Amino acid sequence: MLPARQFSALRLADVLTSSLEAVCARQNPLGLPTVRKAVVILADGLGASSIRARSGHARFLSSRLNKSSIIDGVFPATTAAGIATLTTGVEPGQHGLVGYQVLDGARDRVVNQLTGWDGDMRPATWQRERTVFERAADESVPSFAIGPKRFVASGFTQAVLRGARYVAADTVADRFAAARSILSENPTALIYLYVAELDVAAHAHGWQSDRWLAQLETLDSEVSRFASTLRSDEGLLLTADHGVIDVPSTRHVLFDTEPALISGVRHVAGDPRCVQLYLEPQQTAGSASSAADTLADAWRESQGDRAWIYTRAEAVAAGLYGRVADEVLPRIGDVVIAARKSIAYYDSRPANQKARGMIGQHGSLTDEEVRVPLIRAGAFSR
Structure with missing residues (x-):
């Protein structure tokens, strides 16, 4: 029996796109108000169900999680497809990253969409769509991608973050500090901030482990602290590419x-x-x-x-x-x-x-894997 999956009206594809539209003082799918600066946090692997299940360890995030702040990610519920959808604003069938590993038919081989980039799988053409950051440049809006140093020159970064200035920061705290500096130094800006730690802990130890809980507490604390610094013209959204289930x-x-x-x-x-x-x-x-x-x-x-x-x-x-x-x-x-x-x-x-x-x-169609949060703060708070 095939599932009749009804994806919600609010989608991961709308998050970064709507943020740029808000900076450009235009109507947008999320109904965000006009701002001068917008920050979008992508917490890799943070499903909405996990926040609910561990609400005591994520007081800030859970306090802002309700029915209207849960959206659909993508299928497959995997990082390559999800982040590409966030940063292009289109579905996997359009940007072309349709799985963690997929067939490169021209060369009769399976390629890894996160780490398998080479001269025959060029980021600029394999990922087919212009990014939101490239569109931001058209509007004279400077854009920034903040993440671990090891991803600065990766093929995946070139595929999905092109057009943004990459700012390397290896700890979660340093990434938020970098975001605050960018907001303070620029009259207008679009910022993407990537948090990998939850997904890494989940793969190694499971999302129900103490290691994962510690990363959730760190993220919640940093987001809460950062949100308290936001000014009236600065908006914040937090979302995820997919959720996680534990499989022994x-x-x-x-x-x-x-x-x-x-x-x-x-x-x-x-x-x-x-x-x-x-x-x-x-x-x-x-x-x-x-x-x-x-x-x-x-x-x-x-x-x-x-x-x-x-x-x-x-x-x-x-x-x-x-x-x-x-x-x-x-x-x-x-x-x-x-x-x-x-x-x-x-x-x-x-x-x-x-x-x-x-x-x-993760990867499949269950609610635990597909349903992700859309947490709002600053000027984007409801």
Whole structure:
């Protein structure tokens, strides 16, 4: 059974775009008032359900979290797709980052959208859309991206943050200090501030761990302190790219041990909770469609009680990737498996099984993974 996922009217794609519109004194999808300066914080991996579940450790954030301050991220619920959607204002089917790992069909290889950038997967062309920062330059609004030093020159940074001046700051506190300095030194500005620490802790220890809670408390304290410094013409939004669920190793499904689930599969990509399977090349479009249907049926027979299974055509028709450009279509798996139970799918054939050490997982369509906060402060407070 395929889910009839109804994405909400408020979307991650609107957050940074609306902030720029507010700086430019224009109406915007979020209804933000006019400001001179706007700050958007992206807390990687901070789902709305996690804030609710740990509200005592996030008093500032939870006090501003209500029904109207929860929005939809993207599918797949993964960082590459989510951040690209935030910084371009369009859905994955348009910007082209449709998963953590996807097929580069021209070179018959799987590429990692966060770390796999090279001369054949150029950031300036693989990510197809102009960024909000590039549009800000058109309006003479200076834009800044604040994040860890290790990401300064990464391919992913070049793909999704182009047009912004990157400001390196390795601790969460230093990033907020940098944001305050930029606000004080510029008459107008658009600032993107990235917090990776929650997601890192979740993958290694789980979002229910003490390590994750400590990072949540740090973020909450820093946001509260920073919000208290905001002036009347400075607005703040905090959101996330996805949420996280914990999956113990006892809930790993080694799908390659069931031959029917890998029959005709040439490449395995995606995330453990959103596997994308690419078939061997077919002679005709008709046979390719038939092969995808056959593989999807095999998955439904085996896993239909704990995963949503789509062919590419079904996923596109359901609008999971938004509008999909012709150039982007082949990057989506011939068959897509989205976990709906607390499980993660792994291929046990590759020698490197390091990924199976992750506890915190994301990628699928559950509310815990897709629903993210939209916390407002400063001039953007309601």
